[in-house]
Amino acid sequence: MSRLTGASRRLLRYYEEQGLIVPDRGENGYREYDDRYVDRVNQIRGLLDAGLPTRIIKQILPCLDKPRSIYFPDATPEMLALLAAERDRLTERIDVLIRNRDAMTEYLTEVGQCRALAPGSSHGTPNSPSVVSATS
């Protein structure tokens, strides 16, 4: 599992400790990770990377689980509200990041050496003046 996800064993245990994943145990006590956990762990890491704390992730994760869109049973209004709120917070952060990124790009462009193209994709509005503000 560690190899599949890139997360250290320690980290997997930590996620488990935080209730983010609950792997089965074999007779011998060994953890048995269902294949679907690899997606789940990646999602967790994505959200952590997004700045969400495990505590929040634990709450919104059930909503984002993979075999959903079949029947999503236990989605309390509270969870939906929380999810929406987190999404909005996330949107705000994204905006901050985009503005920062664009400021960097702008500077690099001005200086004139703008090689090192983004290897991933390329969302984002390449304008907006210079700086930034934090929200969280």
Next chain:
Amino acid sequence: MSRLTGASRRLLRYYEEQGLIVPDRGENGYREYDDRYVDRVNQIRGLLDAGLPTRIIKQILPCLDKPRSIYFPDATPEMLALLAAERDRLTERIDVLIRNRDAMTEYLTEVGQCRALAPGSSHGTPNSPSVVSATS
């Protein structure tokens, strides 16, 4: 300053300790924050919020300083490369966040109660399937 930026005094001192800001000192030893520092602190907090560590921020911050675009003197190639690299990393994060955000929105839409509109702006592609992967 603390009031202007929302950062606690302690935090301002911390940023100073990390070399991110270098306020002048009055006769009495009091810190004297130039007005431009309010922008700078906001920028710092934006970058911190972006997940960049102070160590990195310290390096790229001089490039993003405000009275720039006049004459930007000391931009070594190393700093430019670093800045470009950080910008690309940032772009990757942004993509991850956008995908996560869109997954949330998608879920909320499916469930049907998609009120709680984003109060800020509204970047982003409202599609892409579900999940995510971390890069950092």
Next chain:
DNA sequence: TGGAACCTTCACATAGATGTGATGGTCAAG
């Protein structure tokens, strides 16, 4: 001459995400 309201430094505390090591069980191959 107070005293309130600032400021200073120093230092210890905390919380979250992770690393690392000690100690020991399990399993499969030799």
Next chain:
DNA sequence: CTTGACCATCACATCTATGTGAAGGTTCCA
């Protein structure tokens, strides 16, 4: 049976961004 490669738990360490409080100086207003 033993050795190597797994696995388990526990516990302590680390790093970053912060909070908090103590002990004391400064400024200003009454």
